[in-house]
Amino acid sequence: MQAHQAEDLDAAEQLYREVLELRVAQPDALHYLGVLCHQRGRSDEGVELIRTALQVTPQHPDAHNNMGNIHKECGRLREAEACYRKALGCGPQHHNALSNLAVVLEAQERPQEALEAYERLLRQAPRFAQGHYLLGLLLRNNAQGIEHIEQSVECFRAACALEPRFVQALEALSVSLYVLGRTDEAVQVYRDWLVREPDNPIPRHMLAACGGAEAPQRAGDAYVRDIFDRFADSFDEQLLQNLDYRAPQVLADALAQVLPPPAAALDVLDAGCGTGLCAPLLRPHARRLAGVDLSGGMVEKARQRGGYDALRVAELTAYLQEQPAAWDVVLSADTLVYFGELGPVLAAAHAALRPGGWLAFSLEAKEGDEDRVELTASGRYRHSRAHVMQALERSGFRDIRIAGDSLRKEFGxxxxSWVVLACRDGDAGPATRAWTA
Structure with missing residues (x-):
């Protein structure tokens, strides 16, 4: 367990198996080896190991809870719910199981039941900061009026009071204040945070996002890395289940209109791969599928999910500049929202594509006809259609297609959003030749 907690998974797995050689049905070794197998992308094996452990100790709430976590992270929400309810049957005061139950109820679009679960949790554990934070997110994600945003502020304040260094709660608090028009209070949250942690890139970037400092041309590497390393464990859950995130599927559908039928013939780059949500959608087209992301935590999740031939931790523009004419397709799902000025990264993408290759990406939309970019209170940039078109044209792209859509929810x-396709100029490359053939 010490090796496991230190993330030395090779040593931990070997030691768990040695325990099981000495005592075949040792329940703790079965349970924690099951958790480890899931961490290494062998979720089905993990479920079977924990199921075996529960045959030996059926009233073990932690094991039921961890079985639920595996089901939840695999998208099996009903199975996860059943496991959390079993954990609570064994241990009614199991705060993590109750918190997890509320999350999967919300993900199943049962917000009233989720609200009741969070209220029960906070009656049992009023000093559980994570519970206050998650209740705030529930209220904000499902907001039906301004009063729900105001209630979320109180939840985030409670979480921050209990854990002053609770990064996600501090950021959520300021964003809710900004949305309510309480800009001075939002700015003050980040200024106070910077006084405590002057070298922290998160409050520095978010202070600019709230208008308290000059907006940078793009989000800094340290900010993006820190945010997504912290977000890696809950990324899929928040985006897919709570925010109706659709960017990977929508971009894959858009590419399907210009690419040949899937034949595993193309070299494909998932630029800003995150946890690997795009991998199963791109794999049928790919002879070689690579992913790159600035966050090591995200890349590790993508490695666990599988599907890639290569993964690398790197800054996107620099990585593309190292890959001249290497790719038939470059896809970037909600990564360029952290770039204000698009010119440098689009020029790098153009150079990394082969002639006739396709770039597909998504952005948050700024309305209006002018060439405009703005940094929003979320920390992400919005781009006008004119800015996107001009940046692509200056980079040398042709056959540019920009469609409006909605790829996620925020505040309910x-x-x-923009869904963008563009083709590299020049003679037809492998992707186009395969299509015409």
Whole structure:
């Protein structure tokens, strides 16, 4: 267990198996080896190991809870719910199981039941900061009016009071204040945070996002790395289940209109791969599928999910500049929202594509006809259609297609987005030749 907690998974797995050689049905070794197998992308094996452990100790709430976590992270929400309810049957005060139950109820679009679960949790554990934070997210994600945003502020304040260094709660608090028009209070949250942690890139970037400092041309590497390393464990859950995140599927559908039928013939780059949500959608087209992301935590999740031939931790523009004419397709799902000025990264993508290759990406939309970019309170940039078109044209792309859509929710409302396709100029490359053939 010490090796496991230190993330030395090779040593931990070997030691768990040695225990099981000495005592075949040792329940703790079965349970924690099951958790480890899931961490290494062998989720089905993990479920069977924990199931075996529960045959020996059927009233073990931690094992039921961890079985639920595996089901939840694999998208099996009903099975996860059943496991959390079993954990609570064994241990009614199991705060993590109750918190997890509320999360999967919300993900199944049962917000009233989720609300009741969070209220029960906070009656049992009023000093559980994570519970206050998650209740705030529930209220904000499902907001039906301004009062729900105001209630989320109180939840986030409670979480921050209990854990002053709770990064996600501090950021959520300021964003809710900004949305309510309480800009001075939002700015003060980040200024106070910077006084405590002057070298922390998160409050520095978010202070600019709230208008308290000049906006940078793009989000800094340290900010992006820190945010997504912290977010890696809950990324899929928050985006797919709570925010109706659709970017991977929508971009894959858009590419399907211009690519040949899937034949595993193309070299494909998932640029800003995150946890690997795009991998199963791109794999049928790919002879070689690579992923790159600035966050090591995200890349590790993508490695566990599988599907890639290569993964690398790197800054996107620099990585593309190292890959001249290497790719038939470059896809970037909600990564360029952290770039203000798009010119440098689009020029790098153009150079990394082979002639006739396709770039597909998504952005948050800035309305209006002018060439405009703005940094929003979320920490992400919005781009006008004119800015996107001009940046692509200056980079040398042709056959540019920009469609409006909604790829996620925020504060219970759809976020207006752009879905963009563009072809590298020059003679037809492998992707186009395969299509015409």
């Amino acid at each position: 409302q759809p976020v207006r």
